[in-house]
Amino acid sequence: MKKEGFSSRIGFILAAAGSAVGLGNIWRFPYLTAKYGGGIFLLTYFVLMLTFGYALLLSENCIGRMTGRSPIGAFRKLCRNNGITGKIVATGGWINAIVPMIILPYYCVIGGWVTRYVFVMLSTPVSDFNAPGVPTDCFVDFLSSPVQPAVFFAVFVAITALVVCLGVEKGIERFNKVLMPMLILLIIGICIYCMFLPNAKAGFTYYLKPDWSKFSYMTVVEAMGQLFFSLSIAMGIMITYGSYMRRQDNLVACVNHVELFDTVVSFLAGLMIIPAVVAFGGESAANNAGPGLIFIVMPQVFASFSGGQIAGAIFFVLVLFAAATSAVSLLETNVHTLMQELRLSREKAIICCLVEVMIIGIVTVFGYNLLKNVHPLAFIEQFKNKDILDTLDFISNSVLMPVGAIFTTVLTIWIVGLKKICAEIRPENGKWYRELLYRFCMVVIVIPCLLIVLLNATGLLK
DSSP, X not given: OOOOOOSSHHHHHHHHHHHHSSHIIIXXXXXXXXXXXXHHHHHHHHHHIIIIIHHHHHXXXXXXXXXXXXXXXHHHHHHTTXXXXXXXXXXXXXXXXXXXXXXXXXXXXXXXXXXXXXXXXXXXXXGGGGSTTHXXXXXXXXXXXXXXXXXXXXXXXHHHHHHHHTOIIIIIIHHHHHHHHHHHHHHHHHHHHHHTSTTHHHHHHHHXXXXXXXXXXXXXHHHHHHHHHHHTXXXXXXXXXXXXXXTTSOHHHHHHHHHHHHHHHHHHHHHXXXXXHHHHHHHHHHHTOOTTIIIIIHHHHXXXXXXXXXXXXXXXXXXXXXXXXXXXXXXXXXXXXHHHHSXXXXXXXXXXXXXXXXXXXXXXXXXXXXXXXXXXXXXXXXXXXXXXXXXXXXXXXXXXXXXHHHHHHHIIIIIIIHHHHHHHHSOTTOOOTXXXXXXXXXXXXXXXXXXXXXXXXXXXXX
């Protein structure tokens, strides 16, 4: 089987950035920032990005490039000849491979919501969203219908599958080379627009000025959880993309670019959404923000000013772009794993993945209507008040991803060894200015941070 790969360094950077920049940035980051104190959450997130996030992002790409394998194959290759310890650590590869298989179906469900709202903003007079209760009713009625969410979910899956069918270079690389620059231009445009909204100053103050009275351990927990989604770590994606890298590419420089790209987009996403929400709904609207922020609050915002119809349509097209780039990465990771582990062709691997996505995705869609009162895990206290999508998100983001990241850290430090890992990462010119920071983070910061996330998931920190 011919090994696939990126044709250039910029191809890897844009593809990895496309994976990192997704609904985690445009949908999840703004509502978490709004909910957990604005500026103080933003500051906490940036500190963790430069330490915790950087260390894991670099480690995963290094593991992928060292082995040229999928997550399962990469762990298995590096753990061989390490006895029972190696066999235990090698299971981390399976966890990293399972996570994207759990995430992709419900991610495509949310992608379907975004696809539907592109049509809503193009076909519905934006003034309709000014009426009390209309934005909420519109979203709730949509979720309550078993047909519409299923149709838009299928449309989003089809778009994702088409790109992956074309392969790494002709599909994923070309797709991101076009969409990522467009994404940045759209975000900047809407940010500039939001700067001139009435009462925007209060929103910018809430977003940019840290309020230490709002800091708590949950600020740290939620910021770390966001980093998993934002950087696509502990999902097997960065191991997969690292395996596609060319040996001559500077790994440090590539990861630095992805880190910068992701941080800038997250910051700009918050800058275009949170000030607008505070400007029109006050600080209480930000404090009560939730997953429905962009589907309920943002249409109200667009309905409040002239030109809102156009701005709203552009906004949801932007979110659709972001969702598509990350969904492509998740599907590619699953396809790459099946191709290597089961020796399947790309076409057969895609078909297997799509069957899994459609089954779990449709069940998730029906979790808001036909299966609303049927929850297979309702007997467990932790899941009593969660729907199917929330349950899948909790299992993947709060449990499996931290566990997978712990296995990655153990593999890096004790199985392979930091000396060998750093030798692989270090550029040919020997200049790696953050090497000491990387070593410190891997040894001192990463494991305690991951344990905090897991303890919070079990409820022991509450």
